[in-house]
Amino acid sequence: MTGSSIIFYLLAALTLVSGLLAVTTRMIFRAAIYLLFSLIGIAGIYFWLQYEFIAAVQIVVYVGGIVVLIIFSIFLTQQAGEQLPKQKLGRQLFSALAAFCGLALVMLQLSQHVFTETGNEPIEPNVTNIGNQMLGINDNGYALPFELVSMLLLAALIGCIVIALKIKPESK
Amino acid sequence: MTEPGLGHILFISAALFFIGVYGFFTRRNLVTMLMSVELILNSVNLNFIAFNKYLWPDRLDGLFFTIFIIAIAAAEAAVAIAIIINLYRSHRSIDVENAQDLKY
Numbered sequence: 320m321t322g323s324s325i326i327f328y329l330l331a332a333l334t335l336v337s338g339l340l341a342v343t344t345r346m347i348f349r350a351a352i353y354l355l356f357s358l359i360g361i362a363g364i365y366f367w368l369q370y371e372f373i374a375a376v377q378i379v380v381y382v383g384g385i386v387v388l389i390i391f392s393i394f395l396t397q398q399a400g401e402q403l404p405k406q407k408l409g410r411q412l413f414s415a416l417a418a419f420c421g422l423a424l425v426m427l428q429l430s431q432h433v434f435t436e437t438g439n440e441p442i443e444p445n446v447t448n449i450g451n452q453m454l455g456i457n458d459n460g461y462a463l464p465f466e467l468v469s470m471l472l473l474a475a476l477i478g479c480i481v482i483a484l485k486i487k488p489e490s491k
Numbered sequence: 492m493t494e495p496g497l498g499h500i501l502f503i504s505a506a507l508f509f510i511g512v513y514g515f516f517t518r519r520n521l522v523t524m525l526m527s528v529e530l531i532l533n534s535v536n537l538n539f540i541a542f543n544k545y546l547w548p549d550r551l552d553g554l555f556f557t558i559f560i561i562a563i564a565a566a567e568a569a570v571a572i573a574i575i576i577n578l579y580r581s582h583r584s585i586d587v588e589n590a591q592d593l594k595y
Contacts, residue, residue: 321494328495334503334507335507338507338511338530341526342511342514342517342523342526342530343514347520347522347523350526351526354529354530357507358529361507364500364503368541368544369544372554373554373557373558376561377536377561380561380562380564380565381564385529385564385565385568388568388569389525389526389529389568391572392522393522395576396522396576396579403518403519403520403523404519406518406519411517414513418509418513419509421509421512422506422509425505425508425509426502426505429498429502429505434497434545436546437546437547437548437549439548442548442549444543448551449551449555452551453555453558459550459552464555464559468563471562472562472565475566475567475570478570478573479569479570479573482570482573482574482577483573483577
């Protein structure tokens with residue numbers, strides 16, 4: 320048992336335990352904080368896999384952006400200190416059963432499937448290679464999806480402003 | 492406890508996916524349902540990165556899919572939160588049972 324695998328198991332435990340707490344706790348603010356720790360655990364797994372760029376993007380976009388947005392929306396929509404209403408036991412039980420059966424099915428498939436690795440020379444996932452391929456227009460380039468995503472982000476930006484600014488005529 | 496490899500990461504990813512599915516089934520609050528969706532999207536990202544690292548290290552395609560999924564998830568979260576706040580303004584509640592009025 321090397322230090323590397325100890326770190327991996329710690330990160331995996333952090334991710335799974337805080338993810339489980341995020342969907343089961345009845346305090347909504349705590350759920351957001353547990354989600355934050357789960358996302359940090361995933362960023363740690365990316366670091367462990369030596370995909371530093373993706374780990375940095377994960378921390379900047381998810382931890383710094385989306386979780387902060389979720390926390391703001393909790394502040395805007397929830398009363399402080401109020402717990403979420405208790406769910407019906409039957410619904411919880413059947414949801415847990417469905418999730419467990421799905422997990423068992425996926426793990427059964429995974430245990431039977433044999434993955435074949437490629438024998439080619441690996442590419443270093445550093446920022447130079449990522450940048451060259453992302454803006455490349457040759458066979459392996461991702462310039463067109465990049466432009467599409469930028470259009471999507473612009474559309475989402477305008478859409479958010481339009482939705483959030485809508486004033487109901489009868490409220491004034 | 493063996494040396495971690497592809498199977499371990501796929502297990503984490505599958506477990507996180509079904510944790511998200513469980514949260515999506517049980518929660519009745521729109522913000523917590525959005526959190527469950529984020530967990531599901533993260534498990535997919537983890538899968539892409541693991542396959543890229545262990546099976547096709549000569550390509551960077553899994554990494555690009557992850558980058559685009561993160562960008563789309565950010566846009567989706569922003570739009571969802573705008574809708575949730577608008578729903579709260581008109582109904583004083585973000586319970587999913589009230590959201591059926593959205594179709595009118």
